[in-house]
Amino acid sequence: MSLQVEDLTGGYSSVPVLKNETFDVKNGELVSLIGLNGAGKSTTINHIIGLMKPFSGTIKVNGLQISKDTEKYKQQIAYIPEMPVLYQDLTLKEHIDTTIMAYNLDQKEAWDQANELLKMFRLDKRLDWFPANFSKGMRQKVMIVCAFITNASLYVIDEPFLGLDPLAVDDLLRLIEKKKKAGASILMSTHVLDTAEKYCDRFVLISKGEIQTEGTMDQIREKYPDAGKSLSDIYLSLARDGKNE
Structure with a gap:
């Protein structure tokens, strides 16, 4: 099992946003985290x-906890944020080289x-371009390339379809598969x-920092x-009933 979240409570201040979240993502599985704006999705991610420290509970990736081995824990994860985060002074090629070094990847294979x-x-014709030359969609593609050259056990992808053209969406879905x-x-x-x-x-x-329900489509x-x-x-039914706010 790759990701295990158990009784996670946490947030940005002394008042918790997340309240006793427990869920997992198994090997070879794609799990969707769904909720209204402000429900706690980004805080969970x-x-x-590892950007936030839990008040209580545990998070494990392949049995590793960030408090026990920060470097190995983070090397298990590849993250694609909703808003691309690139280094303005690095070219596309340099972003890839930096990813290779950070994950200790084999240079040729990567x-x-x-x-x-x-x-x-x-x-492929834009290796010498800087982020300022890229559109939002192109910057998102740079993040996807850097994430998917890794051998991560867990891929965390936040709102991946925003800004991508239909062909890129299809390419991303095939990569995920x-x-x-x-x-x-x-x-x-x-x-x-x-x-x-x-x-x-x-x-x-x-909903409101708590797991409202989880399961397969049939179970839900x-x-x-x-x-x-x-x-x-x-x-939408749950949201309108005030059960998924």
Whole structure:
């Protein structure tokens, strides 16, 4: 099992945002984290990737805890944020080189993979470009390339479809499927519920910092038989009832 979150309580001040969250992402599984704005999705992600320290509870990736071995823990994770975060003074090539060094990747293998991804996302002619030259969608593609050249056990992807053109969305989904088949785990936060329902194995619905419900699509339909058949219908029904705020 790649990610295990147990009784996670945390937040930005003395008042907790997250309250006793417990969920997991198994090897070879894509799990969608779903909730309204302010429900606690980003706070959950920030705790998982090590930007925030829990008040209580544990987070493990392949049995590792960040408090026990920070470097090894972080090397298990590849993160694609909602808003691309790039170094303004580094070219695309230098971003890839920096990723290779940070994850201690084999130089040749990593660049072989990078070149394949650069062609896929139509960035192969832009290795000497700086972030200022890229559109938001192109910057997002740079983040995707850097994440997917790693051998991470857990990929954490926050709102990946914003800013991407339809072809890039399809390319990203194929990459996610490829990593799943290789045994990696993916936690994805998204508001694009139709796509989530089609591609995700399980769903974690968060409300006011607590897990409202989780499970496969069939399990969620069984729990809320009157809310609708699709993930979107069920989610909107819960949100309108004030159960997924």
